[in-house]
Amino acid sequence: MDSFEVNKLIGAFLGTVFVIFTITLLSDSIFATHAPEKPGYAIEAAEAEAGAATGAAESGEDRFVEILAGIGSANPDAGANTFKKCQACHDGTKGGPNKVGPNLWGIVDRPIASHEGFSYSGAMKEFSEGGSKHWTFENLAHFLHGPKAFVPGTAMAFAGVKDPKAESDLLAFLRTLADTPAPLPEAAPAAAAPANGEAAPANGQAAPAAEGAQQPAAGQAEPSK
């Protein structure tokens, strides 16, 4: 083997290495993989139940404070429109029948699971604590946002109202289903401030309650009655 042959062999070897390197580099850049920030698949909690279950943690109670504070200035007519969805299962007229769900006349502040002639689920009866709990605006806000999250096992097959404004409107409408509409809710749930249940009965007027609702002092006495 003379030196010329050796050079050829070395040249061929280097050429091969060069080609392999080039291919590796190119394919790396073409099929680049980016490691995700968090390992594993990102699963969006899309469905109502999962969303509602984590809802409180995600958006805190702020969401419900906003909904409750919004009732006074909400639009009951828009709420009446949303209520059409409920009417598949609920009648809202005075003395009206029970359908798939109980009649909802006077629902605000009505004792939970108390409507005559309706056979409530075990879950709802248990939730009512023997009828000692009421459908306060606050309980309604939570229930209508995610029925199954708030009352696990309820027979109400309804995904929930996700938009806070729509929910305020709906609550404002439900409030009208009564001879005497229930007083509007005071500001934040009690957690914020020492309870002062007696305060500001004047807020019960239909006047816009938003200002009243801003004052944290007059929280409702308990989160639920």
Ligand code: HEC
């Ligand atoms: C698919 C039928 C269905 C739809 C739609 C539905 N509900 Fe219900 N609802 C029920 C059933 C059934 C119950 C009884 C639940 C139980 O016993 O667990 C119920 C219970 C309730 C209760 C508790 C009543 C009580 O006396 O304790 C309220 C409040 C309520 N629904 C409001 C609404 C509103 C407001 C809507 C519309 C946004 C709505 N529901 C949509 C079927 C429905």
